[in-house]
Amino acid sequence: xxxxxxxxxxxxxAGVPALRRVSLTIxxxxxxxxxxxxxxxxxxxxxxxxxxxxxxxxDIRIDGKPVSIGSPHEAHRLGFRFIHQEFNxxxxxxxxxxxxxxxxxxxxxxxxVDWRTLNATARDALERLGITHIDPRRKMAQLSPxxxxxxxxxxxxxxxxxxxxxxxxxxxxxxxxxxxxxERLFRVLREIRSHGGSVLYVSHRLDEVMALCDRxxxxxxxxxxxxxxxxxxTHDDLVALMIGRKVADAYPPPATRRPGGTALGxxxxxxxxxxxxxxxLAEGEILGIAGLSGSGQRELVRALFGDLPMRGxxxxxxGKPYRPxxxxxxxxxxxxxxxxxxxxxxxxxxxPIFENVTLAQLSRQSxxxxxxxxxxxxxxxxxxxxxxxxxxxxxxxxxxxxxxGNQQKVVFAKALSGNPRLLLxxxxxxxxxxxxxxxxxxxxxxxxxxxxxxxxxxxxxxxLIGMCxxxxxxxxxxxxxxxxxxxxxxxxxxxxxxxxxxxxx
Amino acid sequence: xxxxxxxxxxxxxxxxxxxxxxxxxxxxxxxxTARNWLNITQQLSMLMVVAAGMTIVMVMGDFDLSVGSAAxxxxxxxxxxxxxxxxxxxxxxxxxxxGLVGGAVNGVLVSFIGILPFVATLAxxxxxxxxxxxxxxxxxxSGASIPAEFAQFARGGIPLGEIGGVAVMLxxxxxxxxxxxxxxxxxxxQTTFGRRLYAIGGNIEAAYLSGVAVRxxxxxxxxxxxxxxxxxxxxxxxxxxxANPTQGSGLMLNAIAAVFLGMTMSEQGVPxxxxxxxxxxxxGVLDNGLTQMxxxxxxRQILVGxxxxxxxxxxxxxxxxxx
Numbered sequence: 026x027x028x029x030x031x032x033x034x035x036x037x038x039a040g041v042p043a044l045r046r047v048s049l050t051i052x053x054x055x056x057x058x059x060x061x062x063x064x065x066x067x068x069x070x071x072x073x074x075x076x077x078x079x080x081x082x083x084d085i086r087i088d089g090k091p092v093s094i095g096s097p098h099e100a101h102r103l104g105f106r107f108i109h110q111e112f113n114x115x116x117x118x119x120x121x122x123x124x125x126x127x128x129x130x131x132x133x134x135x136x137x138v139d140w141r142t143l144n145a146t147a148r149d150a151l152e153r154l155g156i157t158h159i160d161p162r163r164k165m166a167q168l169s170p171x172x173x174x175x176x177x178x179x180x181x182x183x184x185x186x187x188x189x190x191x192x193x194x195x196x197x198x199x200x201x202x203x204x205x206x207x208e209r210l211f212r213v214l215r216e217i218r219s220h221g222g223s224v225l226y227v228s229h230r231l232d233e234v235m236a237l238c239d240r241x242x243x244x245x246x247x248x249x250x251x252x253x254x255x256x257x258x259t260h261d262d263l264v265a266l267m268i269g270r271k272v273a274d275a276y277p278p279p280a281t282r283r284p285g286g287t288a289l290g291x292x293x294x295x296x297x298x299x300x301x302x303x304x305x306l307a308e309g310e311i312l313g314i315a316g317l318s319g320s321g322q323r324e325l326v327r328a329l330f331g332d333l334p335m336r337g338x339x340x341x342x343x344g345k346p347y348r349p350x351x352x353x354x355x356x357x358x359x360x361x362x363x364x365x366x367x368x369x370x371x372x373x374x375x376x377p378i379f380e381n382v383t384l385a386q387l388s389r390q391s392x393x394x395x396x397x398x399x400x401x402x403x404x405x406x407x408x409x410x411x412x413x414x415x416x417x418x419x420x421x422x423x424x425x426x427x428x429x430g431n432q433q434k435v436v437f438a439k440a441l442s443g444n445p446r447l448l449l450x451x452x453x454x455x456x457x458x459x460x461x462x463x464x465x466x467x468x469x470x471x472x473x474x475x476x477x478x479x480x481x482x483x484x485x486x487x488x489l490i491g492m493c494x495x496x497x498x499x500x501x502x503x504x505x506x507x508x509x510x511x512x513x514x515x516x517x518x519x520x521x522x523x524x525x526x527x528x529x530x
Numbered sequence: 531x532x533x534x535x536x537x538x539x540x541x542x543x544x545x546x547x548x549x550x551x552x553x554x555x556x557x558x559x560x561x562x563t564a565r566n567w568l569n570i571t572q573q574l575s576m577l578m579v580v581a582a583g584m585t586i587v588m589v590m591g592d593f594d595l596s597v598g599s600a601a602x603x604x605x606x607x608x609x610x611x612x613x614x615x616x617x618x619x620x621x622x623x624x625x626x627x628x629g630l631v632g633g634a635v636n637g638v639l640v641s642f643i644g645i646l647p648f649v650a651t652l653a654x655x656x657x658x659x660x661x662x663x664x665x666x667x668x669x670x671x672s673g674a675s676i677p678a679e680f681a682q683f684a685r686g687g688i689p690l691g692e693i694g695g696v697a698v699m700l701x702x703x704x705x706x707x708x709x710x711x712x713x714x715x716x717x718x719x720q721t722t723f724g725r726r727l728y729a730i731g732g733n734i735e736a737a738y739l740s741g742v743a744v745r746x747x748x749x750x751x752x753x754x755x756x757x758x759x760x761x762x763x764x765x766x767x768x769x770x771x772x773a774n775p776t777q778g779s780g781l782m783l784n785a786i787a788a789v790f791l792g793m794t795m796s797e798q799g800v801p802x803x804x805x806x807x808x809x810x811x812x813x814g815v816l817d818n819g820l821t822q823m824x825x826x827x828x829x830r831q832i833l834v835g836x837x838x839x840x841x842x843x844x845x846x847x848x849x850x851x852x853x
Contacts, residue, residue, distance in 0.1 A: 330739075332739070351741075351743070352738060352739050352740070352741050353741040353742070353743055355741070356740070356741040357741070362739060364736075364739055369733070369735060369736075370735050370736055370739055371736055371739075372733065372736055373729055373732030373733040373736055373737070374732070374733070375732050375798045375800070376728065376729070376732045376798075380725065380728070380729070380732075384725075384726075384729055384737065384740040384741075384742065385740040385741050387722045387725060387726065388722060391722050394722065395721050395722055395723070396720055396721055396722070397719075397720055397721060397722060397724075397725055423798075439740065
């Protein structure tokens, strides 16, 4: 008998089915992968498990006994623990308080918070992940994004005798983690498995999933397509199951066009924590930026985009001096930017697609620079939407109603709206499903064919190697080397990021 | 369309229709008459102008608490200049300019210095109110020092003919309010300026990264709100032919309430100028009808507050049902 079984789960939003007929069984002592593109229904299924969304129909059993999950509180009592992708932290509270979020604080005399026990228990939860460098009493706001993620994950490992944890649901837990931190998390998950606990694991990082999980269930268009043992399936089969067709290559073929004249010249640029960096970029070239998180990649892009004041050095764009003081200057000069955080930095979710697409070029897309021409704007946005293979009901659909991959395409459409000379991409495929990823790679390639220069910041090393002409490695705010991408091996690139000598071949 | 969607989109309008029907039935002879409606539009013209200005900043997700005292101050400034013998156009011009500058100061505090609008405009409310008392010496400026042409403006209008032997006219104040609403409609709905304000309200960080000059636009928006408050103050002063340092104080809360009522009518809960107009009309009609029915003014306050709560609660409740 399985530990947890879900059968015939159905859910529709306003008549549109999100889950048609979903079945999932999770055994005690297994790490189970839940796979599927964005919009396949994974989030809805997880929300049902979490008691956040009520299913229209569902047969949910634990140890064979039917249960209903009416609220997050009940889910917790059943022993379910969740790490959400967009689970928020409270920056003004301490690490320990964040770990105890939604749980009862230990008390003395029934009313006073027992801070000593609170902090000690939180410290234990952190130590399960091998984390000793985070003081539970520190304010959340003082932590780096990676450390904040570790704290969120730790909160799932808090020991609670009244409601012992039986299932950990992890939605993209490694998105903001370094490789070492991810490895530590995997060790903990394997330890949980060996003690009979279960994990439902969601990630777009296929290699990670294949190495970690015992079985996988693949979802597509709101249905569970197949469940199987990880050992019996290949990487390509898994991708084919998820997107419903075969893919030949993960990356489109390299550009046929030779890189042209110099598009961007950077000399001794320094800004923020960025130490003087110099490089140049040809028209039609893609320069990758690799490095451990927080090595200065973001500062470099933000300085080029006018968001971070330059302290020194000079930049030339298409042969002309370029010194942006604001993002507006950058757009004006033909520099476009796809920010890292799509929802908080890239989109106005409550506004229609076309308003998002035309915002950066609104003066040009209006009458005399002042008066709106919504119809022309919608045609323009629909054209760009077709270029980026956007799937929507039309330019008037709200951006917030789109799946993650399609939202990212809207951000791309905006970036391409002014035919930029230079395109700055910061983690452009983060949280984007396989199908949309390939579309985005194709868009980038098409643009370089037209002579656009691209800077691609990514923590996805295969992506850098597959897409870029050259890769600049950053460490502690400086570019340590620039290497050709062709023939580069992933472990080699990783070693360069860590500053270790390349392994002797 | 489901009943839920219907209620969400049109609940406030349906409520408005019910209010109209109620007064029509209970005041069969006086409520639904051209004369009464022209009277209503005149009564609420000041609120309309302030609410239109308030809509501009609320589109960005900000608000301005200082509009009431800005209105009082502008009346006092004009009154003091009248008393000192300056021509009408100079006094009016200086008062309007003062509103624009005061609003711009709000804008600088909020966007360049980064003070929360609540705090910045609350402090401004106190400062402007104090300034109005200092300038006027705490007294009402009235009588001979108010020029006749200024006082006549609010009493005048465009003659529309006779109904039942009595001359009716479209009041000047109503015309001014309509012009302001039209100008704000063009600004918010038809220009890139308005679109960018909505973008700021949608996601300020994304707007900034898309090249929107967030700080400059905020400054201009607050300045326009200040200007509208000053205009309303002058309209008030003209209507009562006097200037008093507290006469604008009721405007701020009613203007914010009107915008909120309007927001319940839009799909995304964003302020729209035409929705604000409905919000103002609801408040104006309630005031007019309840006064005619001789309802005590304190009871009136309770009823108005309850209706605002009801509308906003119904709107947020139906939004939650959609989950």
